[in-house]
Amino acid sequence: MSERQLQMVKGNEAVAEAAVRAGCRHFFGYPITPQNELPEYMSGRMPEVGGTFLQAESEVAAINMVYGAAGAGVRVMTSSSSPGISLKQEGISYIAGAELPCVIVNMVRGGPGLGSIQPAQSDYFQSTKGGGHGDYRMVVLGPATLQEMVDLTYEAFDIADRYRNPVMILGDGVIGQMMEPVRFPDLMDPDTLPTKEWATKGRRDREELNLINSLYLDPDACWAHNQHLARKYAEMQENEVRYEVVHGDAEYFLVAYGTTARIARRSMTDLRERGYDVGLVRPISLWPFPEKAFRDLADRARGYLAVEMSLGQMVEDVRLSVDSSVPVAFYGTAGGVMPHHADITQQMEDLIRGTGDDR
Amino acid sequence: MYHEILIAGFGGQGVMLMGQMLAYAGMKRDLNVSWIPSYGPEQRGGTANCGVVLSTEPVGSPVVTEPSDCAVMNLPSLTKFEPAVTPSGYLYVNTSLCPDEVTRDDIKVVRVAATEEADAMGNARVANMIMLGAMMGGLEGLPFEVMEEVLPDVLPERHHGLIPVNLKALARGREIFESAE
Amino acid sequence: MKAVFTRPRSLTDGATHYCPGCIHGVAHRMVAQILDEMDLADRTIGVSPVGCAVFAYDYFQCDFQQAAHGRAPAVATGIKRAVPDSFVFTYQGDGDLASIGTAEIVHAASRGEKISVVFINNAIYGMTGGQMAPTTLEGQKTTTSPAGRDLADTGNPIRMTEMLATLPGAAYLARGSCHDIKHLRATQKYLKRAFEVQERGEGFSMVEILANCPTNWGMSPVESLQWMEENLVPYYPLGEFRSPEEVE
Numbered sequence: 001m002s003e004r005q006l007q008m009v010k011g012n013e014a015v016a017e018a019a020v021r022a023g024c025r026h027f028f029g030y031p032i033t034p035q036n037e038l039p040e041y042m043s044g045r046m047p048e049v050g051g052t053f054l055q056a057e058s059e060v061a062a063i064n065m066v067y068g069a070a071g072a073g074v075r076v077m078t079s080s081s082s083p084g085i086s087l088k089q090e091g092i093s094y095i096a097g098a099e100l101p102c103v104i105v106n107m108v109r110g111g112p113g114l115g116s117i118q119p120a121q122s123d124y125f126q127s128t129k130g131g132g133h134g135d136y137r138m139v140v141l142g143p144a145t146l147q148e149m150v151d152l153t154y155e156a157f158d159i160a161d162r163y164r165n166p167v168m169i170l171g172d173g174v175i176g177q178m179m180e181p182v183r184f185p186d187l188m189d190p191d192t193l194p195t196k197e198w199a200t201k202g203r204r205d206r207e208e209l210n211l212i213n214s215l216y217l218d219p220d221a222c223w224a225h226n227q228h229l230a231r232k233y234a235e236m237q238e239n240e241v242r243y244e245v246v247h248g249d250a251e252y253f254l255v256a257y258g259t260t261a262r263i264a265r266r267s268m269t270d271l272r273e274r275g276y277d278v279g280l281v282r283p284i285s286l287w288p289f290p291e292k293a294f295r296d297l298a299d300r301a302r303g304y305l306a307v308e309m310s311l312g313q314m315v316e317d318v319r320l321s322v323d324s325s326v327p328v329a330f331y332g333t334a335g336g337v338m339p340h341h342a343d344i345t346q347q348m349e350d351l352i353r354g355t356g357d358d359r
Numbered sequence: 360m361y362h363e364i365l366i367a368g369f370g371g372q373g374v375m376l377m378g379q380m381l382a383y384a385g386m387k388r389d390l391n392v393s394w395i396p397s398y399g400p401e402q403r404g405g406t407a408n409c410g411v412v413l414s415t416e417p418v419g420s421p422v423v424t425e426p427s428d429c430a431v432m433n434l435p436s437l438t439k440f441e442p443a444v445t446p447s448g449y450l451y452v453n454t455s456l457c458p459d460e461v462t463r464d465d466i467k468v469v470r471v472a473a474t475e476e477a478d479a480m481g482n483a484r485v486a487n488m489i490m491l492g493a494m495m496g497g498l499e500g501l502p503f504e505v506m507e508e509v510l511p512d513v514l515p516e517r518h519h520g521l522i523p524v525n526l527k528a529l530a531r532g533r534e535i536f537e538s539a540e
Numbered sequence: 541m542k543a544v545f546t547r548p549r550s551l552t553d554g555a556t557h558y559c560p561g562c563i564h565g566v567a568h569r570m571v572a573q574i575l576d577e578m579d580l581a582d583r584t585i586g587v588s589p590v591g592c593a594v595f596a597y598d599y600f601q602c603d604f605q606q607a608a609h610g611r612a613p614a615v616a617t618g619i620k621r622a623v624p625d626s627f628v629f630t631y632q633g634d635g636d637l638a639s640i641g642t643a644e645i646v647h648a649a650s651r652g653e654k655i656s657v658v659f660i661n662n663a664i665y666g667m668t669g670g671q672m673a674p675t676t677l678e679g680q681k682t683t684t685s686p687a688g689r690d691l692a693d694t695g696n697p698i699r700m701t702e703m704l705a706t707l708p709g710a711a712y713l714a715r716g717s718c719h720d721i722k723h724l725r726a727t728q729k730y731l732k733r734a735f736e737v738q739e740r741g742e743g744f745s746m747v748e749i750l751a752n753c754p755t756n757w758g759m760s761p762v763e764s765l766q767w768m769e770e771n772l773v774p775y776y777p778l779g780e781f782r783s784p785e786e787v788e
C-alpha cells in the first residue's frame with residue numbers, strides 16, 4: 001500500500017497517526033471515552049517507531065509529563081476528553097507560562113461534571129478563553145473532517161514549535177469515533193527538525209544554562225514576561241487565523257465549526273435549494289477567532305445564525321465580530337445531543353422571515 | 360444521492376463490519392462516505408449498531424437517526440429502528456431472528472432469512488454478508504463487483520481464504536433482493 | 541451463609557447494568573447485607589466512583605454522592621466531617637483508587653479518616669474498555685499493553701493494601717477474594733469488621749476485594765474465576781493486614 005493512498009481510519013487513530021507522521025515520538029495519556037482509541041493506537045504504534053507511549057496515573061500526571069518532555073525539546077502530545085482536560089488545566093497554564101510547545105487533543109463530550117460520553121462543543125470557552133489561570137492563549141483548531149484533522153494535527157506541531165506555545169485540537173465524540181477516508185502526509189524523521197537551543201537536555205558543551213520556568217516573583221519581571229507573551233499572541237492573531245466561507249456572496253450566513261459545521265452545511269444546501277440566499281462561515285482556528293471573515297462580509301451580510309453543540313459559547317465571539325445592527329441568532333443543543341439539519345434549516349428560515357425577507 | 364444507512368444487531372453478528380464494507384465500497388467508487396459505531400457501555404452484551412453515509416454531496420452528520428436504508432439483524436433492533444426509517448425507505452429484516460411482522464406500510468420491506476440461509480450454506484458466520492448483499496441491491500451507484508476489491512482490505516490477511524465464501528454469500532443476498540423486488 | 545444470595549433490604553430490586561458474571565453485583569450484595577445486619581442504611585451515605593460502579597447509587601437503598609474520578613475518599617471526608625454520626629463508605633475500582641486517586645486514598649488513610657473503603661481490584665479498567673491498570677499483572681494483555689504488561693516500562697502491579705498498611709491512621713485493612721464461596725465468606729467477615737471499626741470511631745478502614753472482568757479479560761465468567769485463583773490470588777495475598785487489636 002503506497003503511503004499516500006486513501007485509507008479508511010477512525011478519527012482517534014487518524015490524529016494519532018498524523019502526530020507520528022509529524023515527528024511526535026512521545027505520548028502521555030490516560031483512558032477516557034470517547035478518545036480511548038487514541039492512546040490505544042499509540043501503545044502499539046510508538047514502539048514501532050522507537051517512540052514512547054506511557055499511560056500516566058492521571059491526566060494531571062500526563063500533562064506534567066508533557067511539560068517535562070516538551071521542556072526537554074521533543075515533539076510531544078497528550079489527549080483526553082472533557083473531564084480529563086479539566087484536570088489538565090493547571091498544567092496547560094504552566095506550559096503556556098514556561099512557553100513550551102506541545103499538542104493537546106480534546107475529544108469533547110457532554111458536560112458539566114461527568115456528563116455524558118456523547119459529542120459536545122461545550123468546552124469552547126475553556127479552550128479558547130484559557131481554562132487555567134493567568135493571561136495566556138493557545139491556538140485552538142476545530143477540524144470538521146478527518147482529513148482536515150490529520151492536516152491540522154500535522155501542522156499543529158509546527159505551530160507549537162514556531163511560537164513555543166501549546167496548540168489544541170478540539171474535536172468531539174463524533175469526530176473521534178467516525179471513520180472517513182484520509183491521506184496521511186509522509187513520515188517525518190524527528191532528527192531532521194531544527195534543534196531547540198532553549199531546551200533542557202543537560203548543559204554538556206553549551207555556554208549558558210537552560211531553565212524551564214514560569215515563576216517571576218518580581219511583579220515588574222512578571223509584567224515584562226506577560227508583555228512578551230502578549231506580543232507573541234498578537235503575532236499568532238496575525239498569522240494563524242484559519243476559516244472557510246462557503247457562498248461568500250450570500251446574504252445570510254450559518255456559522256458553525258467542527259462536526260456542527262458538517263450538519264450546518266447540509267442545511268445550507270437545503271435552504272439554497274428552496275431559494276434562500278444562505279452561506280456558511282466555518283471558523284477553523286477558534287483561537288485566534290476569524291474576526292476577519294465577518295469584517296469581509298460586513299457590507300453584505302444581513303443576518304447570522306450561529307449553531308453549536310453547546311448552550312451558546314462561540315456565538316459570543318461571533319457577536320463581538322459583527323456590526324451590532326446585524327442580527328446574530330443562536331441555535332444549540334447540549335449534553336451530547338446533536339442538532340438536526342432540519343431544525344437548523346427551520347431556525348434559519350425563522351431568522352430570514354423575522355427580518356422581513358419572506359419569499 | 361444521499362444514502363443514510365443504519366445497521367443494527369447484537370454484538371458478534373458482524374454489523375460493524377457490514378457498515379465498514381459499505382463505506383470502503385463507497386470510497387472505492389469515489390463517493391463521500393462516513394462510518395460511525397454506537398459507542399459506550401450500553402453496547403456491552405446488548406445491541407450494537409453503526410451508521411454509514413454514502414453520498415455525492417459532502418457528508419453532514421455521520422450519525423444516522425433517520426435511515427433511508429436500514430438493516431436489522433435481530434428483534435430488539437427491529438423494534439427500535441422500524442419507526443426511524445424514512446418514508447419509502449428500505450427496511451431489511453433478518454426474518455430468521457425477527458418473528459414479529461413489520462407494521463409500517465409506507466416503507467419497502469425486504470425479508471431476508473439471513474441466519475437460515477447462512478446455515479444452509481454451511482457457514483453460520485456469513486449471515487451478515489447475505490444481508491449485506493441484499494442491501495447492495497437497494498443502493499444505486501455501488502456496483503456489486505466492488506466487494507471483490509473491498510474484502511481483501513477489510514479482512515485480515517490470515518482470513519483471505521474466506522473471500523470466496525463471503526462473495527458467494529453476498530451473491531446469495533443479491534439474489535434474494537432481486538427476487539423480492 | 542446462604543444469606544448472601546437473598547436480596548438485602550439495602551439493595552433495590554431489579555437488574556443491574558453489570559455484565560453477566562461480573563463480581564460487582566456480588567460485592568454490592570455483600571455490602572448491602574452488612575448494612576442490613578448492622579442496621580446502618582438510614583444513616584449511611586455511599587460514595588460512588590467513576591468506573592463500572594458509577595451507577596452504584598441506583599442499587600443501594602441509602603443516600604449517595606457521586607464523586608469525580610479517584611476523589612471519593614476526599615468527598616467521603618467532607619461528608620463524614622459534616623455529619624460525624626453518619627456511616628460513610630466509598631466503593632472504588634482499581635483505576636479509580638490505585639491510579640488517579642492515589643493521593644486521596646493515601647491521605648484519607650493517613651489522617652485516620654473514619655470512613656470505610658470497598659476497593660474492587662479487577663486488574664483492569666472495565667468501564668473504558670479494558671486498558672491497563674496499576675494492578676494489571678505482569679504480561680497481562682490489555683488495550684494499552686497490547687504486548688502484555690512490561691514491568692521494566694510500567695513498574696510492578698501495586699499492592700495498595702500493603703502500601704496503606706504502613707500508615708498508622710489505617711485502623712483496619714484486609715484483602716479478600718470472590719473466586720469461590722469460601723473466600724466470599726471470609727471477605728464478608730472482613731467487610732463487617734471494617735464497618736465496625738468505623739462505627740467504633742477507630743479510624744480508617746478498607747477491604748480490597750479481588751474481582752473479575754470477564755468482558756475485558758476476554759473470558760467466560762467461569763474461566764475468569766479460575767484465572768483469578770491461579771493468577772490474582774498468588775500475587776495479591778489474602779487476609780487481614782491491619783486490625784485495631786494489632787494497632788494497640
Ligand SMILES: Cc1ncc(C[n+]2csc(CCOP(=O)(O)OP(=O)(O)O)c2C)c(N)n1
Nearest residue numbers: 032590591592609633634635636665666667
Ligand atoms: C478525569 C477522568 N479521567 C478519566 C475518566 C474515564 N474513566 C471512566 S471509568 C475509568 C476507569 C475505570 O476503571 P476502574 O476504576 O478499575 O473500575 P472498573 O470499571 O474496572 O470497575 C476511567 C479512566 C473519567 N471519567 N474522568
Ligand code: SF4
Nearest residue numbers: 558559562592666753
Ligand atoms: S466491564 Fe468488567 S468490571 Fe465492568 S461490568 Fe463488565 S465485567 Fe464488570
